Amino acid sequence: MNQLDKQSVISAAERIKPYLHRTPVLSSSAINRMFNCNIRFKCENFQKAGAFKSRGATNALLQLSQDDLTKGVATHSSGNHAAALSLAAKRLGTRAFIVMPENSNKLKIKAVEEYGGVITFCKPTLTARESTLAAVIRKTGAVEIHPYNDYRIIAGQATACMELIAELPDLEVVMAPVGGGGLLSGTALAAGFFGQKVRVIGAEPAGADDAYRSFYGGIFVPSENPQTIADGLLTSLGSLTYPIIQQHVHQIVTVSEEAIREAMKLIWERMKIIVEPSSAVPLAAILEKKVQVEGAEIGIILSGGNVDLSALPF
């Protein structure tokens, strides 16, 4: 398959529809006044398992053969993909085997357990994660579902932007955070397929700027020792997400940790909704004037709302 076509995204939307929420689009007149533009927030923090990750995970699982589905699915993830995959597996009557670093956030561990995921802990290194996952797959026969480097996942994540554009046909700019690039690549494809010349902007923490460097450098640069409170954005782009982003995204900008915290607080205080730090990264870019948005119709994908309430960054 040469990347993904429009029909793959439409099919993904139809496939996942009975299982997931069509999330609301909210706005805040106070935030709009502050930045002199019209921002609509696509609230994936209200999605099943609290993040857009349920879209890709559900789309991938629904395309497995009955035989594969019976064996179960597996992944290594310390975050929202682990919870989303566990919930999707439970919903489809199978099991998810999750390899998690032993230093994972307790809240994320609890969510995976609650959704029935079978956890194997490992040392917090990529090598340990990969070798442990390989061992789990050898033992269980489960099918690996990568968090982002998989066209079924990307097509699923694309449905958030597809819904946003269906609701707001006059959208001029769409912004999404970028970690592994599943959401951003899907968003960029959906903007091209369903929008009218929508400008696609990725926003990334300066402390985890592999996508920014890969995008402007023209060659893939992996993340090295990334440091950011946006814990969903620590991963590097993948071999499938990087070329889509390279081809279909118009701009990638980086933001400071301070701006992420400030934007997150702004969303909590003004919109009365709970978003995790990763979700606040696009608004942080507007806050730091990294993008020209004056007077524009802007859509922002709020990626998730899973945050430890006992350890807020403000």
Added chain:
Amino acid sequence: MNQLDKQSVISAAERIKPYLHRTPVLSSSAINRMFNCNIRFKCENFQKAGAFKSRGATNALLQLSQDDLTKGVATHSSGNHAAALSLAAKRLGTRAFIVMPENSNKLKIKAVEEYGGVITFCKPTLTARESTLAAVIRKTGAVEIHPYNDYRIIAGQATACMELIAELPDLEVVMAPVGGGGLLSGTALAAGFFGQKVRVIGAEPAGADDAYRSFYGGIFVPSENPQTIADGLLTSLGSLTYPIIQQHVHQIVTVSEEAIREAMKLIWERMKIIVEPSSAVPLAAILEKKVQVEGAEIGIILSGGNVDLSALPF
């Protein structure tokens, strides 16, 4: 006027519509599974100024004569009514004079200032509040708008339940927190006018149980030294709200502070929305099994979302 008729509520809804949000109704499958019932939350935390209080304040101001409106409006309030009245006054091109106790929450003071309210501070006693307000009114000629003991306010607050029932005609139970009783009396009237035998339940902190005692004792008992984190529910019922509640509410229950905290955290974690402690009081009653709700279709009015993020109760 003998209390309020159905047309007063319909007129209030039409009057305030251009100025306010029709707030969304949200639900959580996790919360529903937990309590084995179907709860729909009417999200007044997303209302203008972050609380249902904007409904009553806007309805009252829109019924003032041009002459009265020019003089401005006045109230004493340490909370959401102060902010709502200030915002409504600003929107209608007049001024709000707000008497606030000098120990008021800084966030609430900031909100009133931001909406252009003119604050006069006073000692934190009811006598000081009333005498300071009288002095402000003498000086400015402003028209007093009481936070709840006013039929225009009650009719405005009733529109939240009216909207909820319009969206959910099969509602069997509606629950609201009770402080001064503006929201609860309006909710009870709307349930009678627009619902099909809807059971109306008020929920109150045990540490501020004047409504509970007045309701079951049959005579009005004022609040004395109330103690609760639900800072919107410290006031006593009024001479207009008490009889409506007495006549149209089916049950009032009290809840512990611990249950309020737990219910608030449940809403934050599961629904990813920010509500203030007062909003969590009805769910706290379900949590403590103070009400029989198994299998029922329940509506809960989430009264507001103004909370100091630097001082969370959990």
